[in-house]
Amino acid sequence: MQEKITLVVPCYNEEETVGLFTQAIIDVQQQLPDAFLEILFINDGSKDNTLTKIKELQIQYPDRVYYLSFSRNFGKEAGLIAGLQHAKGDYVTIMDVDLQDPPSILIEMYHKIKNENYDVVATRRVNREGEPPVRSFFAKLYYRLNNSISEVKLEEGARDFRMMTRQVVDAVLSLPESNRFSKGIFSWVGFDVAYLEYENIERSAGNTSWSFTQLFNYAIEGLISFSDAPLTIASYVGLFTFLFAVIYGAYIIVKTLMFGDSTPGWPSLAVLIVGMGGLQLLSLGIVGKYIAKIFNETKHRPLYIIKESKLPEASHSATPLPKTRRTPDK
Structure with a gap:
């Protein structure tokens, strides 16, 4: 048979x-x-x-x-x-x-x-002959990134x-x-x-x-489906950014005490605010993706x-x- x-x-x-x-x-x-x-x-x-x-x-x-x-x-x-x-x-x-x-x-x-x-x-x-070079580049980049942060390896x-x-x-x-x-x-x-x-x-x-957008979104889904590394990365980025802000703040205080405030501080302040805000939004976005997955599972x-x-x-x-x-x- x-x-x-x-x-x-x-x-x-x-x-x-x-x-x-x-x-x-x-x-x-x-x-x-x-x-x-x-x-x-x-x-x-x-x-x-x-x-x-x-x-x-x-x-x-x-x-x-x-x-x-x-x-x-x-x-x-x-x-x-x-x-x-x-x-x-x-x-x-x-x-x-x-x-x-x-x-x-x-x-x-x-x-x-x-x-x-x-x-x-x-x-x-x-x-990947016949594929657009940009798509091939990002495909290879995705596999390397996934295999470096996830326990589930992809060929x-x-x-x-x-x-x-x-x-x-x-x-x-x-x-x-x-x-x-x-x-x-x-x-x-x-x-x-x-x-x-x-x-x-x-x-x-x-x-x-x-x-290309659909493939990119599919790749993001794959990264967060089998790894919590993005959450860990967001935590480390937040920690290092905070330490940098503390060190930079101490530098400004020492510089002002020793040499006075020779220039207005708004450029550096603006850069710090924008940078910190961007990192916070990035971290929230990563956390939000995981929460969205939990939400979809519970329905x-x-x-x-x-x-x-x-x-x-x-x-x-x-x-x-x-x-x-x-x-x-x-």
Whole structure:
């Protein structure tokens, strides 16, 4: 009996790519007779005809293509957790629909898990050709910063594209937080991981929905999700600023007593006030981000809401919303 691999594929405004992706998976299936590839599209509130295209594919391939469609755009993290919660395969793979994750690698992933007893086979890009230089620079900077302040280390260039055993999927789903950062979660749960490397591939069609601002905000979420170092840094900055103010104040007093006040003091006073005010606002902002995360966790809102779906018969009995109270929102 064939083992089943469920491909979890989040989609947002990807009407041009879902058909190309499905055909690519069918081509790979011809080379993978030992496993059956099943596609679970997650339509994350697309504004174009993505859902229509997915429904057409589902009618064309009723035993291979399934979908969940959200009531609005909840973000990629919500799409990932929804896919993992509804995936029923023996193995689960996360992929992007734009074919920047080469489907041909699925064959090596499967054989590596089966023959070498790995729990996860993940991927990473060896270069960032085709990306804007500014984005590449900040991406590398982010990985270095994260790995220097966080106990959870991230592989530079690692993609969400990975194949996992059912045990790993269950471990990921056992984490109850609403503020999810999947790259960090995948590293945190551990298990035996093998990495496959490949050259960067440009999108097959369409444009990315990730702007530089969205990526920057996502990076900030990642930094504060698995490290309290920003809070520690803010505390040290405050301490050193206070000590500097004390030393500078003593210097001004000594200078005035010895040489008199030869010049008005308002420039130095203005600099100190502005500098201290800026540091206070920075520290408050850091603390505020952590408080906001606590606030979001206490609301227990679902991570997503399903408007409609077409799932394999075995999963029809599942409720539309996740079973755990805290796990169904980015």
